[in-house]
Amino acid sequence: MVKIIKLFHGGNKKAFTLSYDDGITQDKKLVDIFNKYKLKATFNLNSGLQGEEGSFVINDLLIKRMNREEITHLYDGHEIAIHGLNHLSLIDIPKELMVKEVLEDKINHESMYGYPIRGMAYPYGTYNETVFQVLEALGVEYSRTVNNHREFRLPSNFLEWNPTAHHNDPDLMELAKRFVQGESLGMELFYLWGHSYEFDLDNNWNVIEELCEHISNKDNIWYATNIQIVDYLNAVHSLKFSADFTSVFNPTAISTWIELSGTKIEIKPGETKKL
Incomplete structure (x- = not known):
């Protein structure tokens, strides 16, 4: 009996990826942590809100978006994806404005970073079939939702890419330990997401530091950006x-x-x- 199992890059059965939104000043500290542990992340940015005019307040904490100069090289080695020109809920606006929100954001970031931007995270996590059609027409190949499944399964639809967990999951370290220590029958993916300002809001930067330390530097895990996962899965399939x-x-x-x-x-x- 022939038994063939598809593997990730390098012959690994496991892969780990990260996704963080909004391009705010706390990303500087987060990038330092990811780089320290040699992890790869995707950062979803809003080109229409870059700079102080795009800042906002949550629970008396001023959340500052970075300007163009600050983010030009901050994310070197990671992936840039879009998050909507002005972070509008795509299901609540006319299709013409939806196209503008996606296409102009894509064009702006491609001009800034010099490569095709192919991924996205849904603003407010909202989407529908019309959104799928627009994204496909505009060359967006995947988009992350906020629907955590707390498992390590691969996406069945890249335009409805449900992550494993948000970093504030109360069982985050248990998930990480199960992922690292568990025996894999086939390919498994741990996909973590969030917003870096939440670590200041909750005063818990130790959560991401502990997670990164535990999950990094493993010989049997491939550490990749979202688009690297997409490209590899398309290739192996x-x-x-x-x-x-x-x-x-x-x-x-x-x-x-x-x-x-x-x-x-x-x-x-x-x-x-x-x-």
């Missing part, structure tokens, strides 16, 4: 197997990995591998 499973062809530009009867195998871009 594109593998073409012969009918008798004696060969496999990788038609993509990304190296992929599988496990065949307990042996990890890399299939390089454009390679036909004998199994």
Whole structure:
């Protein structure tokens, strides 16, 4: 009996990714923590609200958005995604304004960072089928929701990408320990999200520090941005197997990995591998 299991980059069964919103000053401290532990994150920004005019107050705490100069290189090594030009709920506005919110935000950030912006997080977590149609037409390949499932499953629809947990989950460390220590039968993904200002609101920066320390530097976990996860999953799901499973062809530009009867195998871009 042939047993083939698809694996993440590097032959890992587990992957970990992070997603943080709004481009506010607390991101500076958060990026330092992520870089300290060599983790990869996606930051969802609102180009129409950059600068002090986009600041807001929660529970007497002034939340300051950073200006263009502050964020140009802050997120180097991580991914930039969009969060709506002016952070409007996309289901509550006309389709024409929805297009403007997404497209102008995409154009602005592509101009600033110099690469195609392909991901998003839904402002206020709202979306519907019309939103899906607009995002697909505008080249947005994935978008994160706020619907935590507290599991390690892969997304079935990248435009409705439900995360594992918010960092204020009371069982966050239990989830992390289960992810790190558990035996994986197949690919598992831990997806954490939030807003960095919440650590000041709750006075609990220790939560993210402890989480990052516990989950980082593991040989069996791939640490990736959201778009790296998307690209890899698309690639590994594109593998073409012969009918008798004696060969496999990788038609993509990304190296992929599988496990065949307990042996990890890399299939390089454009390679036909004998199994």
